[in-house]
Amino acid sequence: MWVSLIVSHLTAGAFVLRFLTPPRRRPAHRAVYVARLEDLPESESVVVEDLRGVPVAVVREGTTIRALSTVCTHLGCRVRWEGNKQRFFCPCHDGIFDREGRVVAGPPPRPLDRYEVRIDKDLVFLTMEEPA
Amino acid sequence: MSAIGAWLKTRFPIDVDRLRAVTDEPIPGHLKRWWFALGGTPAYLFAVQIVTGILLLFYYVPEPGRAYDSVAEITSGVRFGWWLRSIHKWAATGMIVAVCLHTIRVFFTGAYRKPRELTWVVGCMLLFATLTAGLTGYSLVYEQLSYWGTTVTSNLVAAVPVLGGTLARFLRGGAEVGPATLTRFFVLHVAIVPGAIATLAMLHLALVRAHGVTELEPRRGEPRTFPLIPDHVLTELSIALVLMIALNVLAILLPAELGERASPTATPEHIRPEWYFYFAFRWLKLTSLRMGVLGVGVAAAIMVVWPAIDVVLRRLSPRRELSVLFGAAAVLAVVALTLWEALA
Numbered sequence: 366m367w368v369s370l371i372v373s374h375l376t377a378g379a380f381v382l383r384f385l386t387p388p389r390r391r392p393a394h395r396a397v398y399v400a401r402l403e404d405l406p407e408s409e410s411v412v413v414e415d416l417r418g419v420p421v422a423v424v425r426e427g428t429t430i431r432a433l434s435t436v437c438t439h440l441g442c443r444v445r446w447e448g449n450k451q452r453f454f455c456p457c458h459d460g461i462f463d464r465e466g467r468v469v470a471g472p473p474p475r476p477l478d479r480y481e482v483r484i485d486k487d488l489v490f491l492t493m494e495e496p497a
Numbered sequence: 498m499s500a501i502g503a504w505l506k507t508r509f510p511i512d513v514d515r516l517r518a519v520t521d522e523p524i525p526g527h528l529k530r531w532w533f534a535l536g537g538t539p540a541y542l543f544a545v546q547i548v549t550g551i552l553l554l555f556y557y558v559p560e561p562g563r564a565y566d567s568v569a570e571i572t573s574g575v576r577f578g579w580w581l582r583s584i585h586k587w588a589a590t591g592m593i594v595a596v597c598l599h600t601i602r603v604f605f606t607g608a609y610r611k612p613r614e615l616t617w618v619v620g621c622m623l624l625f626a627t628l629t630a631g632l633t634g635y636s637l638v639y640e641q642l643s644y645w646g647t648t649v650t651s652n653l654v655a656a657v658p659v660l661g662g663t664l665a666r667f668l669r670g671g672a673e674v675g676p677a678t679l680t681r682f683f684v685l686h687v688a689i690v691p692g693a694i695a696t697l698a699m700l701h702l703a704l705v706r707a708h709g710v711t712e713l714e715p716r717r718g719e720p721r722t723f724p725l726i727p728d729h730v731l732t733e734l735s736i737a738l739v740l741m742i743a744l745n746v747l748a749i750l751l752p753a754e755l756g757e758r759a760s761p762t763a764t765p766e767h768i769r770p771e772w773y774f775y776f777a778f779r780w781l782k783l784t785s786l787r788m789g790v791l792g793v794g795v796a797a798a799i800m801v802v803w804p805a806i807d808v809v810l811r812r813l814s815p816r817r818e819l820s821v822l823f824g825a826a827a828v829l830a831v832v833a834l835t836l837w838e839a840l841a
Contacts, residue, residue, distance in 0.1 A: 445766075
């Protein structure tokens with residue numbers, strides 16, 4: 366009796382844990398048009414939103430386009446572009462990233478995440494994660 | 498005995514004299530001093546929060562699109578809503594202060610030593626649960642501080658080695674902070690954490706009663722013991738009266754405010770958690786993420802198992818109170834980090 370009582374309650378506990386923890390899903394991605402090449406000013410950061418509403422900083426240098434996530438890699442706050450200092454700054458824990466998204470100072474463990482950029486003729490596409 | 502009394506005695510066959518004998522233990526004389534009676538203070542403030550929290554639930558809507566507006570309505574629309582919200586907020590702040598002071602007092606008087614180690618462990622759990630109640634509470638307001646506090650907390654949990662990812666998905670209700678997160682923090686704040694605090698508090702009290710209160714040498718003119726009923730009960734009631742006056746004064750002079758509405762697209766330029774998390778906030782600025790998480794976790798674990806560490810320290814150096822030195826260093830570090838963040 367003791368064994369069946371323990372086993373049945375442990376099984377119920379396992380079901381409850383599964384109920385409370387949403388499953389890990391591999392996110393789907395797709396390329397999304399964000400701007401015309403000529404609409405992106407040289408060396409300026411233009412902010413667009415990805416499919417989950419997260420701002421993405423898009424920077425053009427010549428024909429090179431860089432799309433950086435504004436989610437701080439430390440604890441997920443949004444970094445802001447400080448044009449006068451040419452850096453991204455996170456107000457939560459003072460993380461600082463350079464214009465390429467590399468960590469300059471503070472606690473962030475890795476550079477800002479990058480979005481894959483594709484230019485088709487003069488149209489700029491970013492590969493974005495579909496919302497869950 | 499009146500007819501009603503006789504009717505009641507038949508339905509509730511409890512021997513009042515025996516009950517009185519069980520509950521009316523002699524209380525050591527030093528408990529006349531209020532800082533030794535700090536255990537009852539958080540209990541009273543917890544009761545205030547349960548009552549005001551239930552009342553706030555009549556108007557609060559735990560849904561991302563409506564939570565902020567419902568708090569705004571409570572604060573400036575509903576009659577006496579500002580007062581109830583402010584009392585709830587100040588009672589939470591007071592409870593955190595009281596639990597911290599109680600913990601410090603217990604530590605520096607060595608009241609966690611054998612046979613009261615488990616009382617200390619349960620007390621530590623109560624401190625952590627109280628801080629969790631504060632954290633989940635301000636996440637419900639759905640102002641900027643709430644949203645970003647929730648984001649930082651869930652990412653901190655995600656950084657915990659091994660189980661962090663699963664725990665973070667449980668907290669968020671998905672891969673990232675979203676509508677499900679508010680529901681989960683709401684359930685934690687109104688059901689799970691208060692339930693845990695009530696259960697732990699009862700266990701704590703049962704252990705305190707089982708072992709009795711640690712006895713200190715009474716001061717001159719102080720009785721060696723005094724009765725629980727009515728003396729100690731009256732002391733606790735006097736403290737409750739002072740607390741109620743203090744809560745009302747604070748609610749009137751410094752009512753709970755409402756910040757900017759939560760915006761998931763932009764973290765405000767100046768953001769800070771509530772003051773009782775300043776030390777952790779500053780610590781996270783100073784260290785790498787791994788070190789930050791491990792530091793907080795290891796510090797909490799050391800605190801819980803301190804009675805065992807104290808035994809080793811006393812064996813190593815029987816004449817010196819090394820625990821007091823370490824405790825003072827820990828308190829100073831927390832105060833220094835808090836002040837550093839406050840003045841930055």
